[in-house]
Amino acid sequence: MKKNPKMTRIFYDELVNENRITFIYTEHNQFIAEGSLVFKNDDPEYTIPDKRVYLSHMIVKEEYRNRGIGHIIVDYLIDYAEHLGYEEIALGVDADNFNARHLYEKKGFTNVLRTEEDEYGKYVKLLKNIK
Numbered sequence: 001m002k003k004n005p006k007m008t009r010i011f012y013d014e015l016v017n018e019n020r021i022t023f024i025y026t027e028h029n030q031f032i033a034e035g036s037l038v039f040k041n042d043d044p045e046y047t048i049p050d051k052r053v054y055l056s057h058m059i060v061k062e063e064y065r066n067r068g069i070g071h072i073i074v075d076y077l078i079d080y081a082e083h084l085g086y087e088e089i090a091l092g093v094d095a096d097n098f099n100a101r102h103l104y105e106k107k108g109f110t111n112v113l114r115t116e117e118d119e120y121g122k123y124v125k126l127l128k129n130i131k
């Protein structure tokens with residue numbers, strides 16, 4: 001994994017400002033996986049105040065994949081957003097990340113907002129209604 005100081009800084013600031021909430025999945029006190037919600041960013045396709053929240057940085061340690069942990073985390077994030085009163089949840093996923101896309105589609109992220117390209121390649125913005 002490559003270090004990315006710019007992203008680290010953004011995540012840190014979001015956490016400190018309570019604009020990001022990160023949930024950690026552990027087994028025997030060991031980090032296994034994480035997923036986050038971000039409440040405000042500068043992209044209205046990802047966040048709309050009090051309406052749309054952004055699912056960010058889902059990752060399961062490689063040796064723990066395909067055991068259903070990804071499903072557990074996405075379900076948890078959706079429930080959490082719903083309890084906070086959000087109506088929609090959005091995310092971005094690399095176009096060629098078929099594992100993640102399969103998972104998100106199963107969880108109801110079936111509304112494709114747009115396909116875009118940045119310095120990391122093509123990605124798809126997906127939306128799910130949770131109300």
Ligand SMILES: CC(C)(COP(=O)(O)OP(=O)(O)OC[C@H]1O[C@@H](n2cnc3c(N)ncnc32)[C@H](O)[C@@H]1OP(=O)(O)O)[C@@H](O)C(=O)NCCC(=O)NCCS
Pocket residue numbers: 057058059060061064065066067068069070071072092093094097098099100102103106
């Ligand atoms: C995407 C990711 C979070 C999924 O986590 P996970 O714990 O493996 O997910 P689960 O075990 O709950 O479910 C995986 C699903 O993908 C399926 N799957 C696994 N490998 C697959 C493949 N190569 N092609 C298609 N589907 C695949 C599993 O069978 C399961 O599907 P099912 O619900 O039909 O049984 C995990 O692969 C990961 O951390 N990837 C790297 C980080 C990443 O890409 N994050 C997403 C950024 S948007």
